[in-house]
Amino acid sequence: MSAWPTPPPYSLVGKHGVSPDFTHDERARFNFLAQLNTHLAAQVVPGNARAYETRVKPAFEAEHGRAPVDRHEVRKAMLRDSYFQTWSALRRSSMELRQQNGREVVLRQLDKLNAKAAALNHQSPQLKLNPDVAIPAYIRKVDFHCMPGGYTTELAADDVSAAANYDIGVFATTGGGLGCFNDGAGLAVAQWMRSRYPDFNPKRILDMGTGAGHTVTAIAQAFPDSEIISVDVAAPMLRFAHARAKSLGVNNITFMQANAENVPLPDADFDVVLTTIFLHETSNLAIRRIMAETHRLLKPGGLSFHLEQPQYAGLPLFEQFMRDWDALYNNEPFWTRMHEMDIEQLMADAGFQRDKMFQDKAEGILDETIFGKPKSDVEDFGRKAAWHLFGVHK
Ligand SMILES: C[S@@+](CC[C@H](N)C(=O)[O-])C[C@H]1O[C@@H](n2cnc3c(N)ncnc32)[C@H](O)[C@@H]1O
Incomplete structure (x- = not known):
């Protein structure tokens, strides 16, 4: 029996102002994918380690x-082992199926979705788009995680399709593990900040790499008195994230189109500078520039941190190999290099002091509104899943 909770039905996904409508069949496909992905992760993945230990390594x-x-x-x-080949092909297929279903849902109602977002975004001073921002090649040219057109492709005026597709598929790929609003990382980060720095009430927070706004919106909800700026190069992501946040009643974020390598804001402007699930989608040069911007934008005494998967150094070789799957088969070209980097050297090169650096874990949170209360510790996979953070105090 699996110790992982069965994925909740797709009907429990949280609705917001830019949620698309679903037909029965579209929902059924995402239910199938959530079940498949949970089954693969819980029941099939462990067989790779057994294949390695009993067959491949000997x-x-x-x-x-x-x-x-x-x-x-x-x-x-x-790569020569049939068990690995089968699991890898299934996982890749599940990513492609997820994109097909997500795109079908979004594209058949694109005008309606774009209009919903446009109404929520209309003349908002908290959405600052800038068509002059150049999209870096490492974003423009990559269909990250098999996402056709990547983050930046625009199919119509006021387009939000890339973000709407991203948003609706997370529940299926994680089996609901990030919660009904896909904001588990944000809830984990907020809980980590509150527990590590109980008296810290940051006035200004900068988030780089907004995406669909899942994480930054949860952080904004947890720190309602903070003024948050969230930057992204991709207009479709920003339009969606802003409209989604507004519809959820979150008003303390300004979404701004800018390159994190060169943010048009003054020095020492922020108490906190953070990124979540972002740096691995940049490049060798960009990550250095982003770190330099982090140092420039952070106030003395401020806190900076980055949420990512753990670095490879020190992990068993087999785990490194499994974690590298995304680089090789899920269109994440910088993933390998990012996870090989000496991140302390990276932060030191940006001007930060080594004795102020840290690496930590933020405990994941299982959304009990959709999973119910875990019946035992072993069922508590969502809470036990930890997010890795590295960061520094300036
Ligand atoms: C995986 S998503 C981020 C997820 C989001 N932070 C979250 O936690 O849900 C990566 C985002 O980073 C953006 N991005 C990539 N390179 C960027 C850059 N140099 N400056 C600003 N945004 C960038 C992409 O457009 C995309 O929306």
């Missing part, structure tokens, strides 16, 4: 007279 050792020395050797050996 065969490698017999051939080479030694164990694999890095994850590349693990990968080359695993």
